[in-house]
Amino acid sequence: MSDQEKELTQETKATNIMGEEAVKNEEASEEQGVQTLSNTTSQQMNAEAVKLANEEQGIKSSPNTPPKQESRENAVTKPQAASVPPKKPAATPRPAAKKPAEEKPLEPSRKQPWLDKFVVKLKELEGSEHLEDAFINRANNDLPTLVVKSEWWRTLALHLRNHPDCQFHYVQNFSSVDYETHLEVVVHLFSFPHKERLGVLVKVDRAEAKVDSVADIWDAANWNEREAYDLMGIIFEGHPDLRRIMLTDQWIGHPLRKDYVPYDEGV
Amino acid sequence: MLRTEEMLLNMGPQHPSTHGVLRLVIKIDGEIIREVDPVVGYLHRGTEKLAEDLTYTQIIPYTDRLDYVSAMTNNYAVVHATEKLMGLEVPERAEYLRMITMELNRVASHLVWVGTYLLDLGAMSPFLYCFQDRETILNLFNELCGARLTYNYMRVGGVKWDAPEGWLQKVEEFVLYMQKELATYHDLISGNDIFLQRTRGIGIYTKEQALSYALSGSNLRVTGVPWDLRQHQSYSLYHQFQFEIPTGETGDVLDKYHLRMQEIEESLKIVKQVLDVIKEGPIMGKVPKVLRVPEGEVYTGVESPRGELGCHIVSNGKNKPWRLKFRRPSFYNLQILPELLKGENISNLVAILGGIDIILGEVDG
Secondary structure (H helix, E strand, O other): OOHHHHHHHHHHHHHHHHHHHHHHHHHHHHHHHHHHHHOOHHHHHHHHHHHHHHHHHHHHHOOOOOOOOHHHHHHOOOOOOOOOOOOOHHHOHHHHHHHHHOOOOOOOOOOHHHHHHHHHHHHOOOOHHHEEEEEEEHHHOOEEEEEEEHHHHHHHHHHHHHOOOOOOOEEEEEEEEEOOOOEEEEEEEEEOOOOEEEEEEEEEOOOOOEEEOOOOOOOOHHHHHHHHHHHHOOEEEOOOOOOOOOOOOOOOOOOOOOOOOOOOOOO | OOOOOEEEEEEOOOEHHHOEOOEEEEEEEOOEEEEEEEEOOOOOOOHHHHHOOOOHHHHHHHHHOOOOOOHHHHHHHHHHHHHHHHOOOOOHHHHHHHHHHHHHHHHHHHHHHHHHHHHHHOOOHHHHHHHHHHHHHHHHHHHHHOOOOOOOOEEOOEEOOOOOOOHHHHHHHHHHHHHHHHHHHHHHHHOOHHHHHHHOOOOOOOHHHHHHOOOOOHHHHOOOOOOOHHHHOOOOOHHHOOOOOOOOOOOOHHHHHHHHHHHHHHHHHHHHHHHHHOOOOOOEOOOOOOOOOOOEEEEEEEEEOOEEEEEEEEEOOOOOEEEEEEEOHHHHHHOOHHHHHOOOEHHHHHHHHHHHOOOHHHHHO
């Protein structure tokens, strides 16, 4: 370990301790804040000031970490994409058997049977080994959600748009997230004929952020992909007109990336 | 026929009928529009990036500045998504107050549209009527939360202020007045020959196009799709109340005008029903002092005056969102503009653009 590295680890240790203290202080001051509500204003202001300072410390010492995606799998029943052989709609009982290990045994979602059937059909599609996961997002009104690799996105999109069982003609939302390990394109679709909602999370490599464009499948994706390119730095291959849309053409970097540092010529 | 040369025309970003800072780069051949390229982003403030460094309560005032004509719905969009992720219960009175303010805001927003749209077409007086009535609503809001436009009224778990004494009566008076007053608007506008000629048969698109471009709100309903999130993906307590979803027939801009006028009527109906059932009670639910939103991902859409206003939150369990994305209806609705304008006469440009009802603060985020 070089000296520099040693210094770094010491620093992180120090900041960690500070972080714990900060959290404790914050909690204490929270209580204080509640107690002093009826007291004089000066005390209130003091408590507020302490809390503010602590919060500031908290921010500095404990870095903001991306949400752990494993939690998704714990929270939901999911038919195992890789291990469960296709044409086995009995995928529900298996995760249900895993369930009792959890703290809060949830009843299977009302959407689970629909998703299971849907996934079985998707398995028949070419390239379906790229379907990484399928789960129900319980927090989000039981939204059935698919997790796919970027190389399969276009095939899947065409299927979702055109297949008579899907007919997802409507893009409710088109978003992108930087998880620091990878990027994700998040698309929420709605099917008017079937009255179904579906979330698709497309995992995109962070260093080489490239994914096929779906602007010709849904017109709504056109500007949204430009926005995702502009702010998140995802390159949509095959897009008819991939220019920056919000920022100026000369802008350097993609602001919504977590490691974005504003470029300033003066510095 | 006269031989003409293609000309490049730059409209905006400072142009009164773009309602903000929209720039259109237009290729015209004589009077006919060949191609339009909307340039947006002049009002981009990076709300989504800023939100990553703000606590959930601190984000609320930023949402006021997105769609500044109906800030109440914006407040609600972010508050609703957060509540969903936290699984919070909101007291009944708070929900009712939210609904009253949101629906009044919808009325105000549509009045702004009617007024400024007719101003675009060259009619001055309807604008004055609209803004007079809108002012009544803004005064009501001012009394409620101390601001005319940027309300910062809602909180995660409830609302900030209870209705002051006599406020609900004032709202009721306004609703009764406005229901009658709409007849004046129809007298003034709906039969006007110049207005009819400027708006009839222009800016038509099909249902399929509307769905593919993910248009929402009146821009989608005008094609005959009865799609309203207040009923179909019901939020707040809208399921308790009766209201119609007006749809269009021909899909032209004139239809949009009638549709929005009907929506004002429906909103007033909802407010009236809420006023009948609202009771005294708490206005804030049981909310921890520091909001820590559990890890997870949520997308919720609400029906803003312009369409589906969505909020996509990814939380990592801290007091600040890891990622927050707004699905801004104006941004989606504006996208269809180049297709609508292709081959149109240049004198229809303003009439079609105005019909979409965009707010640039929302387009640019």
